[in-house]
Amino acid sequence: MTFDPSISIAVLGGGQLGRMMIQSAMNLNLEISCMDPDPNAPCKNLASHFVNGDITNYDEVLAFGDVHDVITVEIENVNVEALEELERRGKKVFPQPRVLRTIKDKGLQKEFYLEHDIPTSEFVFIHSKEDLKDYTDLLPAANKLRTEGYDGRGVQIIKTEADLNKGFDAPSILEKFVDYAKEISVIVARNEKGEISTFPVVELEYHPEQNLVEFLFSPSEIDATIRANARKLAEKVITAFDMVGLLAVEMFVMKDGSLMVNECAPRTHNSGHHTIEGNITSQFEQHIRAILNLPLGNTDTKGSAVMINLLGHPDHAGTAKYQGIDEAMNITGMHVHLYGKKITKPFRKMGHVTLVGQDLQKLKETARSLKESIKIIA
Amino acid sequence: MTFDPSISIAVLGGGQLGRMMIQSAMNLNLEISCMDPDPNAPCKNLASHFVNGDITNYDEVLAFGDVHDVITVEIENVNVEALEELERRGKKVFPQPRVLRTIKDKGLQKEFYLEHDIPTSEFVFIHSKEDLKDYTDLLPAANKLRTEGYDGRGVQIIKTEADLNKGFDAPSILEKFVDYAKEISVIVARNEKGEISTFPVVELEYHPEQNLVEFLFSPSEIDATIRANARKLAEKVITAFDMVGLLAVEMFVMKDGSLMVNECAPRTHNSGHHTIEGNITSQFEQHIRAILNLPLGNTDTKGSAVMINLLGHPDHAGTAKYQGIDEAMNITGMHVHLYGKKITKPFRKMGHVTLVGQDLQKLKETARSLKESIKIIA
Numbered sequence: 001m002t003f004d005p006s007i008s009i010a011v012l013g014g015g016q017l018g019r020m021m022i023q024s025a026m027n028l029n030l031e032i033s034c035m036d037p038d039p040n041a042p043c044k045n046l047a048s049h050f051v052n053g054d055i056t057n058y059d060e061v062l063a064f065g066d067v068h069d070v071i072t073v074e075i076e077n078v079n080v081e082a083l084e085e086l087e088r089r090g091k092k093v094f095p096q097p098r099v100l101r102t103i104k105d106k107g108l109q110k111e112f113y114l115e116h117d118i119p120t121s122e123f124v125f126i127h128s129k130e131d132l133k134d135y136t137d138l139l140p141a142a143n144k145l146r147t148e149g150y151d152g153r154g155v156q157i158i159k160t161e162a163d164l165n166k167g168f169d170a171p172s173i174l175e176k177f178v179d180y181a182k183e184i185s186v187i188v189a190r191n192e193k194g195e196i197s198t199f200p201v202v203e204l205e206y207h208p209e210q211n212l213v214e215f216l217f218s219p220s221e222i223d224a225t226i227r228a229n230a231r232k233l234a235e236k237v238i239t240a241f242d243m244v245g246l247l248a249v250e251m252f253v254m255k256d257g258s259l260m261v262n263e264c265a266p267r268t269h270n271s272g273h274h275t276i277e278g279n280i281t282s283q284f285e286q287h288i289r290a291i292l293n294l295p296l297g298n299t300d301t302k303g304s305a306v307m308i309n310l311l312g313h314p315d316h317a318g319t320a321k322y323q324g325i326d327e328a329m330n331i332t333g334m335h336v337h338l339y340g341k342k343i344t345k346p347f348r349k350m351g352h353v354t355l356v357g358q359d360l361q362k363l364k365e366t367a368r369s370l371k372e373s374i375k376i377i378a
Numbered sequence: 379m380t381f382d383p384s385i386s387i388a389v390l391g392g393g394q395l396g397r398m399m400i401q402s403a404m405n406l407n408l409e410i411s412c413m414d415p416d417p418n419a420p421c422k423n424l425a426s427h428f429v430n431g432d433i434t435n436y437d438e439v440l441a442f443g444d445v446h447d448v449i450t451v452e453i454e455n456v457n458v459e460a461l462e463e464l465e466r467r468g469k470k471v472f473p474q475p476r477v478l479r480t481i482k483d484k485g486l487q488k489e490f491y492l493e494h495d496i497p498t499s500e501f502v503f504i505h506s507k508e509d510l511k512d513y514t515d516l517l518p519a520a521n522k523l524r525t526e527g528y529d530g531r532g533v534q535i536i537k538t539e540a541d542l543n544k545g546f547d548a549p550s551i552l553e554k555f556v557d558y559a560k561e562i563s564v565i566v567a568r569n570e571k572g573e574i575s576t577f578p579v580v581e582l583e584y585h586p587e588q589n590l591v592e593f594l595f596s597p598s599e600i601d602a603t604i605r606a607n608a609r610k611l612a613e614k615v616i617t618a619f620d621m622v623g624l625l626a627v628e629m630f631v632m633k634d635g636s637l638m639v640n641e642c643a644p645r646t647h648n649s650g651h652h653t654i655e656g657n658i659t660s661q662f663e664q665h666i667r668a669i670l671n672l673p674l675g676n677t678d679t680k681g682s683a684v685m686i687n688l689l690g691h692p693d694h695a696g697t698a699k700y701q702g703i704d705e706a707m708n709i710t711g712m713h714v715h716l717y718g719k720k721i722t723k724p725f726r727k728m729g730h731v732t733l734v735g736q737d738l739q740k741l742k743e744t745a746r747s748l749k750e751s752i753k754i755i756a
Contacts, residue, residue: 002701003701003703003704004699004700005700005716023401026397026401026424026718027713027714027715027716028703028714028716029718031423045409045426046424048423280710280711280734289707294704294707295704295705295707295708297707298710298711300710302680320383321380321381321382322380322381322383323380323381325381326381326672326673327673329667329672329673329675330673332658332675332678333658333676335405336406337405338383338405338406338407339407340404340407351407356658
């Protein structure tokens with residue numbers, strides 16, 4: 001077959017995920033256009049065409065997608081109706097709009113799991129804050145906005161009845177806390193031919209308050225059977241969605257070794273950043289391979305890896321400066337990825353660091369001390 | 379120390395080397411501007427600022443460099459006088475203009491080796507074609523233009539007296555063929571603090587007619603003492619030049635195990651492309667670290683690697699199409715890098731492929747068959 005790099009790809013969203021996708025797509029001469037509401041989005045100077053626009057607006061998304069061959073996303077909160085119209089016009093839209101419609105609404109997403117016999121935690125629909133008091137038997141629980149939650153926003157923890165007033169007065173779900181042993185993620189890819197490939201399981205450690213991934217460990221140190229089950233479960237989910245593209249499936253490992261799906265993202269994901277240096281094929285290249293119907297790449301690890309999210313210092317906002325990066329560059333196997341964001345804000349995702357080596361325990365120790373020594377201030 | 383990514387970097391040249399430098403510089407939020415005479419140069423859409431200009435013109439180079447903090451090159455054939463003026467104005471210019479002045483002239487380069495007791499092959503200066511007939515005792519030999527030779531251009535092989543008419547009627551050198559066992563390359567980096575770091579030795583296999591690297595093998599399979607000597611020799615050369623930046627030192631390994639320097643390039647180099655996936659730090663990141671006076675990265679190999687240059691098919695010129703890339707994507711550890719060139723020409727460097735794995739012999743076999751199956755046609 002002859003590979004024609006002149007195929008044009010449109011990405012809704014122009015943040016760090018789009019930026020790392022462009023970085024990978026350069027290897028295939030692919031030109032990527034991005035649309036983002038932020039005129040200084042991370043992709044601004046790197047996209048072949050950057051459109052400063054509203055990705056939730058029907059007309060803007062339609063006009064943007066209509067001049068490209070393949071349309072994809074780096075965020076779920078996009079105008080699905082426009083993507084459906086683009087699909088009707090014969091464009092390749094991956095993930096498919098119907099998948100985005102289900103996943104972008106945490107309520108529909110949870111219902112989908114129930115319908116497809118995919119294990120997930122107990123939940124109820126909440127229409128307004130008033131409803132919460134009817135479900136105190138579910139506490140402690142997480143109250144999650146059905147739409148527009150992202151990077152720790154749109155989630156409130158309701159531990160006891162005293163916290164009920166923290167809940168959202170908006171369509172949301174209340175999700176019973178599960179007493180899990182570990183949080184893991186499996187990224188799975190599928191192309192139009194129906195080929196499926198999963199990445200090895202990783203473990204996630206969250207920031208205690210911000211609901212943001214703080215550390216990622218690859219490979220996971222869980223039992224081989226559970227690992228195999230997790231990869232099978234991810235395959236089951238992408239098959240159930242009948243989707244093309246990349247799907248990050250976040251799961252809980254329960255104390256009895258069983259698995260529950262926490263949530264999914266039909267795109268490249270924070271839990272796959274380590275794959276750039278840590279795996280044979282990166283999640284960004286795999287996404288491109290999947291949406292262009294190319295053969296999927298081998299996902300094996302090249303060793304152990306720890307990823308650290310670099311978040312804006314809680315007390316700083318303004319033009320970003322990076323303390324401790326120079327010194328960190330002395331560490332063998334340390335790879336820094338800054339996201340091209342001029343302005344830092346408390347807990348804003350400004351970049352990540354991946355440590356690659358053979359001894360996961362040593363990498364974890366290095367990571368915990370590195371986390372303290374790098375500060376993003378204004 | 380606080381790392382400030384707002385430092386601005388100017389690159390003279392906007393080809394594949396600049397493009398892969400930008401790809402790496404993205405990880406540090408660094409903005410890179412490029413100047414290139416080709417309005418469709420590979421960096422055009424990826425540089426923060428792309429200036430279509432003449433990099434050999436004093437005024438254009440001065441104006442371009444003057445609005446940046448650090449100036450570097452991806453090709454030697456640039457206006458050195460303008461770089462000297464920029465240096466006088468307090469700009470960081472790495473490699474230093476005096477190094478470029480010596481290296482861009484193959485005659486001065488050879489004289490430099492003699493002066494600094496760096497082993498190199500026997501040569502004479504040629505002023506015009508007429509001179510050649512006085513040096514038939516040097517045959518077989520290579521007649522090389524003193525300046526402007528690049529990628530196989532500017533070199534004529536003079537095997538016997540019958541070939542004398544193929545020689546250049548221009549300032550050139552005539553270099554006696556050396557009966558070497560292998561061609562190798564060592565890339566060495568040096569920062570302003572004087573820290574020096576060499577990459578492991580690689581072996582090069584040239585296209586039989588085009589004087590272009592066809593295959594690169596990493597690590598080299600030569601004796602450990604020769605390897606150590608080669609790294610020491612590269613350190614000696616960069617120290618003799620007292621230069622900051624990256625220096626590729628191409629060498630011959632003689633049949634008795636001694637070394638001769640063939641030629642140098644004070645920049646990222648074709649013999650370092652495999653480092654992107656094959657070594658802990660890539661040559662592109664190392665170059666950036668060196669010119670910004672950051673700590674140099676660890677250069678260890680991550681396994682074995684073979685790099686194949688993808689050259690335009692000898693019978694095709696026009697809009698490039700890539701045969702066999704899809705199929706090649708089934709090979710585990712195959713990484714393709716296309717250079718963003720719309721137009722292919724016979725033997726034009728259009729991209730490269732790196733195969734990474736543990737067994738160098740198997741990688742070599744795969745590489746030789748892959749070389750036949752990928753065709754860049756119009």
